[in-house]
Amino acid sequence: MKVFRTISEMQNWSHGIRTAHKTLGFVPTMGALHEGHISLINCAREMTDKVVVSIFLNPIQFDNQEDLRTYPISEENDLLLCEAENVDAVFMPTYEKMYPEFYQTNIQVKEITKGLCGASREGHFDGVATVVLKLFNIIQPTHAIFGEKDYQQLVTIRRMVVDLNLPVEIVSRPTVREEDGLALSTRNQRLSKKERQHALALYRSIKAVQATFKNGERNADRLLGAANEILNDEAGIMIDYAEIRDAEFLHPISRVDKDAVYAVAVFVGLVRLIDNCVLKV
Numbered sequence: 001m002k003v004f005r006t007i008s009e010m011q012n013w014s015h016g017i018r019t020a021h022k023t024l025g026f027v028p029t030m031g032a033l034h035e036g037h038i039s040l041i042n043c044a045r046e047m048t049d050k051v052v053v054s055i056f057l058n059p060i061q062f063d064n065q066e067d068l069r070t071y072p073i074s075e076e077n078d079l080l081l082c083e084a085e086n087v088d089a090v091f092m093p094t095y096e097k098m099y100p101e102f103y104q105t106n107i108q109v110k111e112i113t114k115g116l117c118g119a120s121r122e123g124h125f126d127g128v129a130t131v132v133l134k135l136f137n138i139i140q141p142t143h144a145i146f147g148e149k150d151y152q153q154l155v156t157i158r159r160m161v162v163d164l165n166l167p168v169e170i171v172s173r174p175t176v177r178e179e180d181g182l183a184l185s186t187r188n189q190r191l192s193k194k195e196r197q198h199a200l201a202l203y204r205s206i207k208a209v210q211a212t213f214k215n216g217e218r219n220a221d222r223l224l225g226a227a228n229e230i231l232n233d234e235a236g237i238m239i240d241y242a243e244i245r246d247a248e249f250l251h252p253i254s255r256v257d258k259d260a261v262y263a264v265a266v267f268v269g270l271v272r273l274i275d276n277c278v279l280k281v
């Protein structure tokens with residue numbers, strides 16, 4: 001497995017893959033890899049000839065410096081995991097390589113990033129779109145794989161790829177969960193045992209929305225009512241948002257007449273967790 005720490009090394013390797021007319025699957029991550037990331041790597045492995053994983057804790061997407069400071073890092077273990085999953089190359093640039101002095105440019109995907117996580121994390125999605133575009137330009141993958149766990153991020157990247165005519169196919173994979181339903185997240189490491197129990201309310205709220213939807217309810221307020229009953233009952237969490245939106249553009253909706261997403265974010269102590277489920281019509 002190759003490990004590249006400079007942009008030119010990464011570019012040279014990718015160039016070789018392209019000139020050999022091979023497909024290249026790319027999995028962007030911020031490290032501290034878990035089974036959720038591994039499922040994306042496996043997807044790339046199945047779809048493409050070569051697989052590259054990036055590990056870059058991107059400071060410009062953090063609106064909260066404490067969140068950045070406490071974000072788990074496990075470089076050595078990440079490399080071992082990638083090697084075990086037959087990853088061909090890992091790209092681990094430094095901050096200075098990605099954002100040299102006088103760096104000025106920012107990508108903004110407008111409407112889609114305004115509500116939900118965008119409302120409480122100012123500049124977050126600009127940071128995500130900017131780093132993903134930079135990584136696409138450096139690596140030039142044929143495919144890039146993202147998790148549905150970060151639903152608004154996925155919709156934002158899909159929009160950017162369409163709007164800017166980027167020659168990459170975006171592939172998404174379902175959320176990987178613990179046995180009790182908690183979505184795997186690097187930030188779960190920061191939960192105490194008690195907080196982890198409180199965090200299960202997220203999944204219970206998803207189950208409640210899904211069950212209500214299955215019973216034929218299409219009114220968004222009533223579907224949300226089922227979620228809020230669970231979330232409000234859980235004293236150990238603070239709701240950031242719980243909303244039902246159109247699945248493609250994330251427009252607010254009052255009825256689920258086409259595919260929609262129930263998206264939820266809560267604070268459990270100092271840790272902010274998100275989850276979602278798609279309601280397919």
Ligand code: AMP
Pocket residue numbers: 028029030031035036037039040145146147148149150173174175176177183184185186
């Ligand atoms: P991160 O390292 O948190 O930036 O995540 C990198 C990629 O892994 C993103 O595309 C995430 O959506 C995806 N991801 C994170 N957690 C999960 C999960 N539990 N299941 C599936 N994909 C995930």
